[in-house]
Amino acid sequence: MSQLDDRLAELGLTVPDSSKPLAAYVPAMVTGNLVYTSGQLPLVEGKLPATGKVGAEVDAEAAHQYAKTCVLNGLAAARGAIGSLDRITRVVKVVGFVASDPSFTGQPGVINGASELLGEIFGELGAHARSAVGVAVLPLDAPVEIEFVFEFA
Template structure:
């Protein structure tokens, strides 16, 4: 299959494949456009429709595993953005990342978990992947997911 864009080439170089957009698990859409921004719904780390791990970070889920799950959320967020803008080549900047970490009460490493997403966005987009961010610890996430992440992308 021929490479259709510079971003496709970068993804292939990184060994990354963008999945199909995840089906919503409630009453919402995966992403919406407002002006030149794409806002995604919270992305869980689904892999082929299944959460690979559930539970609390710092409890049954390690911070390292949660960091990997945050990377998976990026792929799902890009799939959601692509579903409304057609091509990821249209993304000109990652504006904001809001990461939620289902945390054991004693766990305080939320920023390191969400670094999984931030680092991957930097690997994919370079300078355009540098973004504002929040990393929030909470009691529970939908379907007992350890991580959920929202994205705001600027596009042309």
């Protein structure tokens, strides 16, 4: 077991196997010492736990939790590209998309689910730059999609 796996176990979490792409792309791409993930949906065993717009069919607290699932899926994609999560030396960037009802303006709070979990997992190395964007619709009518950039050695 790796150090990061031990930390995840302490938090009661496990990183799933990387999901197969839903279209013509790869789950993660390495360039230099960075790994960029494709957008990660909150899939659990290949299925979305909910669909719809945050602020309408999906409440903000549930979406906050789904953002945490996106983190685990992002780590799975990164692991598939670099072999071991212990190689990650920093979380560089998080870009979060929230399928939003037109009146919903709490996108930062939803994506905080991902940011907070990355801090719990990586400590200071989990601090990152971030964007949280509201959009009209996401693939499969997912409420949240998140991209990650990790530095690794």
